[in-house]
Amino acid sequence: MQSPLFDPLESSDPICLLERDGRAEYISHFYKADESDHFFESLLHSLAWEADQINMFGKLVSTARKVAWVGDPQYRYTYSGVEKIPQAWTKELLQIRHQLEAVTGYSYNSCLLNLYHNGDEGMGWHSDNEKELDSTSPIASISLGATRKFAFRHKQDKTTVSVFLEHGSLLIMHAPVQDCWHHSLLKTKTVASPRINLTFRKILPRA
Numbered sequence: 001m002q003s004p005l006f007d008p009l010e011s012s013d014p015i016c017l018l019e020r021d022g023r024a025e026y027i028s029h030f031y032k033a034d035e036s037d038h039f040f041e042s043l044l045h046s047l048a049w050e051a052d053q054i055n056m057f058g059k060l061v062s063t064a065r066k067v068a069w070v071g072d073p074q075y076r077y078t079y080s081g082v083e084k085i086p087q088a089w090t091k092e093l094l095q096i097r098h099q100l101e102a103v104t105g106y107s108y109n110s111c112l113l114n115l116y117h118n119g120d121e122g123m124g125w126h127s128d129n130e131k132e133l134d135s136t137s138p139i140a141s142i143s144l145g146a147t148r149k150f151a152f153r154h155k156q157d158k159t160t161v162s163v164f165l166e167h168g169s170l171l172i173m174h175a176p177v178q179d180c181w182h183h184s185l186l187k188t189k190t191v192a193s194p195r196i197n198l199t200f201r202k203i204l205p206r207a
Contacts, residue, residue, distance in 0.1 A: 017161050018152060022177030026163055027170040036168030040144040042092045043196055049115055053082045065121045071110030075203040077132055086110060100140045100200055104172060108140065108200040119191030125153060125182040137202040141171040145195035149186045
């Protein structure tokens, strides 16, 4: 079942994208253009970006997409069988973190950043439901750079909901979205410029 594509107007008011099996809210202009530009350039040059590795059919494959894992020192993160050791928080990331905590009312101790060089790079259908994640805490996602199409797909009835994630926008995914929906960043030949995505998360302490 195909749902309409959300194409938000110039507004900072939240738009509810998902109304069942979890809630997803989208704010198209969480940051102003000059703030977004500053964050993009700072993060692009201040972090140690490296190719991601994913486990495909028992083999580790490097991606063209680059990643950076930032967080409190004691919180490591494992996905696709690869453990991520966090880089230290930068001044800009701490600023964004504190603003998101004030807006959402939740705390975050880690951030996974993805660098997509152009529209040829995307992310397939998946859920952020690794065992280290606090499933009761939302994932707050900031988009910087190129506007890209993002989609949700329900795990049971395959209903899809799509939205264009704009420069300086915020997407908040509340529980139990990760249990009930997959999501994807769709590839496109029409985008030639880069995008940085920041996903703020709460990692559980290790036993």
